[in-house]
Amino acid sequence: MFAIIFLCIGGFLAAFVDSIAGGGGLISMPVLMAIGVPVHLAIGTNKFAASAGCISSAYRYAKSGKVNNDLLKKLVPFTIVGSILGVRCVLSISEDILNVLVVVMILIVAIYTFTSKNLGQEDNFESINNKNLRLGMLMAFIMGFYDGFFGPGTGTFLTFGFIKIYGYDFLHASANTKILNLTSNITSLLLFMINGQVDYKIAIVFALVMIMGAYIGAKVAIKKGSKMIKPIFLVMALFMVVKLVYQTLV
Numbered sequence: 001m002f003a004i005i006f007l008c009i010g011g012f013l014a015a016f017v018d019s020i021a022g023g024g025g026l027i028s029m030p031v032l033m034a035i036g037v038p039v040h041l042a043i044g045t046n047k048f049a050a051s052a053g054c055i056s057s058a059y060r061y062a063k064s065g066k067v068n069n070d071l072l073k074k075l076v077p078f079t080i081v082g083s084i085l086g087v088r089c090v091l092s093i094s095e096d097i098l099n100v101l102v103v104v105m106i107l108i109v110a111i112y113t114f115t116s117k118n119l120g121q122e123d124n125f126e127s128i129n130n131k132n133l134r135l136g137m138l139m140a141f142i143m144g145f146y147d148g149f150f151g152p153g154t155g156t157f158l159t160f161g162f163i164k165i166y167g168y169d170f171l172h173a174s175a176n177t178k179i180l181n182l183t184s185n186i187t188s189l190l191l192f193m194i195n196g197q198v199d200y201k202i203a204i205v206f207a208l209v210m211i212m213g214a215y216i217g218a219k220v221a222i223k224k225g226s227k228m229i230k231p232i233f234l235v236m237a238l239f240m241v242v243k244l245v246y247q248t249l250v
Contacts, residue, residue: 003035007202008209011049015213019057020221021174021229022155022181023236024050026243028210032202041199044192048203051189053210054182060218061175071128071136071166072179078137079144079180083187086148098150099248103241106153109160110237113230121226124167135165140180147184152244155181156237170226170233178218 010031018024025046032042061067113119139161147154155177162173192198221229 004205007031007035007206011053011206011209012213015050015053015057015210016217016220017232017236018050018053018155019060019174019178019214019217021170021233021236022153022159022177023240024053025152026236026239028206032206035202037199037202040197044189044195044197045199045203045206047185047189047192048198048200049206049210051182051185052207053214054178054185056211057214057218058175058178058182060215060222061178064175064222066172066175066222067179068125068172068176071133072176074128074133075136075140075180076183078140079183080187082141082144082146083148083184086145086150087188087191089145089149096248099244102150102153103244103248106156106237106241106244109156110234110241113160113237114234120163120168120170120173120230123169123172125172126167132165136161139165143180144184144187147181148188153237153240154184156233156240159233170229171221174221174229 010027014024014027014031017027028046028050029042032046033039037045058067062069139158143154143158143161146157158177158180159170159173162168162176163170166173168176189198
């Protein structure tokens with residue numbers, strides 16, 4: 001009974017935070033491993049539940065009109081291709097080296113975001129043009145590829161990318177990020193399912209509470225706006241850095 005309660009609370013909090021600023025895996029993965037789910041199953045099970053939560057928050061954001069459908073129709077295919085290649089690609093680079101690179105990149109993003117007081121506070125999106133569309137397609141492909149084979153910080157990088165490339169505020173950037181994140185999650189999830197790396201008994205329970213957490217989190221984000229999202233974004237980015245540094249050193 002304690003394990004179920006722990007799972008439900010952890011899943012709700014993970015999805016709530018993730019729907020606002022990303023980084024929910026920092027909570028959900030340790031929760032699954034704490035109740036005894038083996039690492040390989042935990043990754044697939046988490047993908048299953050996180051995808052369900054992502055659908056919930058993406059729906060809430062789309063319903064509120066914060067999602068740019070015209071733009072995402074052009075970016076989603078690049079995320080799918082990138083994610084498939086990422087999952088299938090056998091990389092020569094070690095996980096420890098990746099951890100260091102990601103830590104450096106997240107720190108740069110966090111410091112830049114913290115020192116730029118007006119960054120992401122106003123929605124300055126004007127239109128889709130050839131330049132920002134090409135940059136967006138490149139971002140979608142690279143982050144799809146990255147999420148397919150590694151993953152930590154994907155939401156952080158996508159949110160920052162939408163702000164810098166398209167001039168979105170944090171709210172609109174988070175909303176559009178959810179769609180691309182959902183795309184790469186489902187693409188890689190299918191491969192985990194094919195390989196039998198999902199514990200469905202746990203995944204279904206976890207998914208249900210994550211759907212609720214994600215929906216409520218998105219609702220709060222829409223109501224409170226970018227001023228609330230920015231500090232949570234920074235906190236989750238720093239938590240990600242701490243986790244990856246610890247993972248590399250231990």
